[in-house]
Amino acid sequence: MNESFIIQTRSLSKRFFAVQALDAVDIAIRQGEIHALVGENGAGKSTLGKVISGIIRPDSGEVIVKGISVSYTSPRDALIDGITTITQEISLSSKQTVLQNVLLGQEDARGGILDFRRMRQRYDDIRALTGFDIDPHLRVNSLRMADQKKVEVMQAIARNAQVIIMDEPTAMLSGEETALFLKTVRHLKSMGMTIIYVSHFLREVLDLADTVTIMRNGQVVRSAPTRDETVNSLVTTMLGKPMEQMYPHKVLPPGDAPVALEVKGLRSSVFQQVDLSIRAGEILGLAGLVGSGRSRLVRTIFGAEDISGGSIRVGEQAFLPKSPQDAIRAGLYMLPESRKEQGLLLKQSVQLNITLPHLRHVSSFGGIIDSRRERSGVVELIKALDIRVSSPATRIRNLSGGNQQKALFGKWLFKRPRVLIIDEPTRGIDVGAKQAIYELIAQLASEGLAILMVSSEIEEILGLCHRVLVMRRGQIVSELDEAQKTLTEDNIMRAAFGTTIEQVDG
Amino acid sequence: MIAGKTTPQPLHKLTKLLLDYGVLFAFVALFLFLAFRAEAFLTVRNQLNILDQAHQIGLMALAVTVVIIAGGFDLSMGAIFAMSAVVAAFVARDLESVESFAAIAPYAGWVAGIITGTLFGLLNGVLVTVLRINTFVATLASGIVIRGLALIITQAEQVRVQDERFRDLARGGIGDINNTVFIWLGFAVILTLVLVRTRFGRHVFAAGDNPEAARLSGINVNLIRTITFGISGFAAGLAGVISASKFMKAQNDMGQGLELIAIASVVIGGTSIMGGEGAVWRTVLGVLLLRLIENGFNLINVNTFYQDVFQGLIILFAVALDAMRHRRQ
Numbered sequence: 001m002n003e004s005f006i007i008q009t010r011s012l013s014k015r016f017f018a019v020q021a022l023d024a025v026d027i028a029i030r031q032g033e034i035h036a037l038v039g040e041n042g043a044g045k046s047t048l049g050k051v052i053s054g055i056i057r058p059d060s061g062e063v064i065v066k067g068i069s070v071s072y073t074s075p076r077d078a079l080i081d082g083i084t085t086i087t088q089e090i091s092l093s094s095k096q097t098v099l100q101n102v103l104l105g106q107e108d109a110r111g112g113i114l115d116f117r118r119m120r121q122r123y124d125d126i127r128a129l130t131g132f133d134i135d136p137h138l139r140v141n142s143l144r145m146a147d148q149k150k151v152e153v154m155q156a157i158a159r160n161a162q163v164i165i166m167d168e169p170t171a172m173l174s175g176e177e178t179a180l181f182l183k184t185v186r187h188l189k190s191m192g193m194t195i196i197y198v199s200h201f202l203r204e205v206l207d208l209a210d211t212v213t214i215m216r217n218g219q220v221v222r223s224a225p226t227r228d229e230t231v232n233s234l235v236t237t238m239l240g241k242p243m244e245q246m247y248p249h250k251v252l253p254p255g256d257a258p259v260a261l262e263v264k265g266l267r268s269s270v271f272q273q274v275d276l277s278i279r280a281g282e283i284l285g286l287a288g289l290v291g292s293g294r295s296r297l298v299r300t301i302f303g304a305e306d307i308s309g310g311s312i313r314v315g316e317q318a319f320l321p322k323s324p325q326d327a328i329r330a331g332l333y334m335l336p337e338s339r340k341e342q343g344l345l346l347k348q349s350v351q352l353n354i355t356l357p358h359l360r361h362v363s364s365f366g367g368i369i370d371s372r373r374e375r376s377g378v379v380e381l382i383k384a385l386d387i388r389v390s391s392p393a394t395r396i397r398n399l400s401g402g403n404q405q406k407a408l409f410g411k412w413l414f415k416r417p418r419v420l421i422i423d424e425p426t427r428g429i430d431v432g433a434k435q436a437i438y439e440l441i442a443q444l445a446s447e448g449l450a451i452l453m454v455s456s457e458i459e460e461i462l463g464l465c466h467r468v469l470v471m472r473r474g475q476i477v478s479e480l481d482e483a484q485k486t487l488t489e490d491n492i493m494r495a496a497f498g499t500t501i502e503q504v505d506g
Numbered sequence: 507m508i509a510g511k512t513t514p515q516p517l518h519k520l521t522k523l524l525l526d527y528g529v530l531f532a533f534v535a536l537f538l539f540l541a542f543r544a545e546a547f548l549t550v551r552n553q554l555n556i557l558d559q560a561h562q563i564g565l566m567a568l569a570v571t572v573v574i575i576a577g578g579f580d581l582s583m584g585a586i587f588a589m590s591a592v593v594a595a596f597v598a599r600d601l602e603s604v605e606s607f608a609a610i611a612p613y614a615g616w617v618a619g620i621i622t623g624t625l626f627g628l629l630n631g632v633l634v635t636v637l638r639i640n641t642f643v644a645t646l647a648s649g650i651v652i653r654g655l656a657l658i659i660t661q662a663e664q665v666r667v668q669d670e671r672f673r674d675l676a677r678g679g680i681g682d683i684n685n686t687v688f689i690w691l692g693f694a695v696i697l698t699l700v701l702v703r704t705r706f707g708r709h710v711f712a713a714g715d716n717p718e719a720a721r722l723s724g725i726n727v728n729l730i731r732t733i734t735f736g737i738s739g740f741a742a743g744l745a746g747v748i749s750a751s752k753f754m755k756a757q758n759d760m761g762q763g764l765e766l767i768a769i770a771s772v773v774i775g776g777t778s779i780m781g782g783e784g785a786v787w788r789t790v791l792g793v794l795l796l797r798l799i800e801n802g803f804n805l806i807n808v809n810t811f812y813q814d815v816f817q818g819l820i821i822l823f824a825v826a827l828d829a830m831r832h833r834r835q
Contacts (some may be wrong), residue, residue: 202574324721341719344719346715356723368704
């Protein structure tokens with residue numbers, strides 16, 4: 001047993017239904033390092049963090065903390081060993097004060113009566129230790145996000161944390177706040193804290209971490225000093241193949257392709273004045289940080305959120321959707337962001353899920369469904385999209401994530417749209433299904449469908465889109481074009497974080 | 507370390523069959539038991555009697571099945587039942603004295619009662635969808651208001667109908683079979699077709715399964731839910747009118763608690779109270795199962811007190827089965 005490893009795991013495995021989330025994972029975390037975990041969605045990095053912090057119990061394998069094999073049954077157990085977690089979401093009591101939150105569960109009391117002087121003393125100690133100058137009497141919800149993160153860190157310190165597992169801690173932060181937070185993390189390291197840092201942002205990881213562990217399909221592919229890695233080496237390892245091979249060859253639409261969707265001066269409570277247009281056969285990407293308004297924009301165009309003004313034109317037809325129904329009638333379809341919450345009818349069959357928006361086209365007078373016609377259409381789609389399912393009558397909940405996603409694509413292709421919006425089209429599905437969906441998207445575009453795609457995975461945007469609009473704070477701040485060679489990761493990130501000389505489109 | 511095996515085991519076939527078709531097994535078992543134990547049970551007369559007695563709960567349970575599948579709940583059916591009966595009796599009684607309407611008075615009474623029920627149902631729908639009041643609370647409150655209105659218009663007096671034609675709805679029939687049997691079983695057939703074969707039926711399931719996904723699929727979820735409440739109002743109204751017709755009178759306090767028995771029948775049948783799944787045949791069996799218990803236990807002279815306990819236990823058992831099914835998924 002090497003004493004310098006504070007946490008080790010031995011062939012840790014965990015299975016969720018059909019998915020092997022962790023597959024014999026061995027990892028070793030050194031005392032006092034920042035150890036990054038990277039990998040695609042579903043690679044197992046969050047699950048690994050949750051197992052170490054006692055949130056999830058593994059099926060087999062062991063976790064060794066400071067040389068002792070442990071078997072936590074709850075986060076409380078892990079906390080006794082000094083292990084705690086900070087996640088993407090703020091998990092504080094937002095209406096309570098900073099002091100109350102920092103010492104939550106650790107209050108000093110005598111006979112049940114709180115000892116405020118003693119608590120304040122401890123708070124000041126933590127404040128001195130961290131150098132975070134936050135007024136203890138402010139309510140948490142009056143603080144900016146980066147400061148709320150600091151409160152979470154102070155809370156961890158109050159609980160005597162020695163290891164903090166950070167799961168996508170910057171996902172909800174703005175560029176400036178992210179920079180502040182990263183400074184905090186470095187400071188924690190200088191205090192001797194060990195950090196396990198789970199993140200999608202590869203640059204952040206390369207900048208911050210001492211060691212990086214790359215995971216794929218529940219397995220550790222490589223652990224290496226960060227200085228030996230580059231964005232490219234990380235991506236290639238995460239995907240299991242060079243980036244270029246994941247994505248089909250881009251075929252730009254012909255120069256005279258007609259405009260399929262035109263949005264002019266769109267206004268709502270969130271947007272002031274948004275313009276965009278897509279031509280037939282074009283794949284237009286919407287990039288930006290979480291919270292920059294990408295999903296809300298496409299939802300607004302689709303009629304799922306209130307519009308106050310502007311105009312939307314699909315082909316020749318101009319309209320302003322009051323509900324998704326209006327958009328669907330005009331041939332504008334949307335595959336929503338969250339498969340489970342917004343997409344699937346989990347208790348229903350694959351067939352019912354697919355034909356739900358199109359029943360009008362398979363039913364006769366009086367709304368009576370022609371089940372033979374319906375079924376044959378579904379069977380055809382299942383074959384065309386290679387959805388692995390024994391029968392159209394199978395409940396959709398029994399399908400894997402990838403096949404569910406394919407079925408939802410089928411739902412919006414049962415009758416061909418003129419414009420298809422896809423919001424996070426490959427979130428949480430395995431690499432094989434991802435690639436199939438990429439091919440499908442490219443193929444649909446080559447057949448003349450206009451596609452508007454939102455994605456948080458920058459590789460996906462770069463790999464598929466012909467043109468990309470970058471959003472920041474509800475506005476389109478930059479337009480990047482494959483044809484003009486301006487479509488690079490660097491340009492997207494700069495625009496998203498707002499550190500760019502704005503790209504002039506020409 | 508000891509790690510529990512959490513890999514989901516495939517449902518044992520028999521367990522799955524029992525979970526999915528529990529009501530069918532229970533019904534067949536009880537039916538056979540009574541057929542052997544009570545001589546009077548398996549006569550045509552008794553069987554028709556059971557079907558006839560089931561019409562009241564049957565109509566309401568069938569309709570509320572649709573409400574529940576769409577993700578709602580209706581606790582106002584008992585009140586709508588009383589209100590519709592009262593309106594029907596009033597119209598039939600008062601039009602009789604108006605010479606030019608006397609000929610159609612009883613029929614106008616029936617129709618007025620049913621329309622009243624349907625309108626109150628639709629009103630529930632508006633409360634639940636437009637004002638976004640929780641369905642449980644909304645229909646509990648509207649039920650109290652509706653029964654209060656019935657009290658006001660009757661002044662707690664019985665409303666008696668003299669015209670014998672008014673009785674035909676409940677007492678008429680073909681051969682030995684009462685109209686009521688045709689009405690509620692016919693309603694079951696129609697609702698089955700509507701739920702399984704029509705666009706509206708699909709939308710009902712979608713609205714109950716995942717309202718947001720349904721909305722993003724272009725479905726007007728509020729409209730669908732409102733219509734389902736209209737259906738339960740219609741059925742409660744129809745049941746109320748039949749009751750008025752049967753006894754030739756109506757009063758404000760009739761039909762108390764019927765909605766609870768109706769909902770219990772739906773649950774016993776195995777339609778999930780979580781919405782999004784269920785079937786009409788299940789409710790038919792659920793209704794008949796409760797009837798069999800009452801009828802059969804009377805035939806073999808079991809004390810009525812025990813019947814209540816037994817019925818309650820069956821409801822608990824059905825809910826437990828539903829919970830088990832959900833845990834499995």
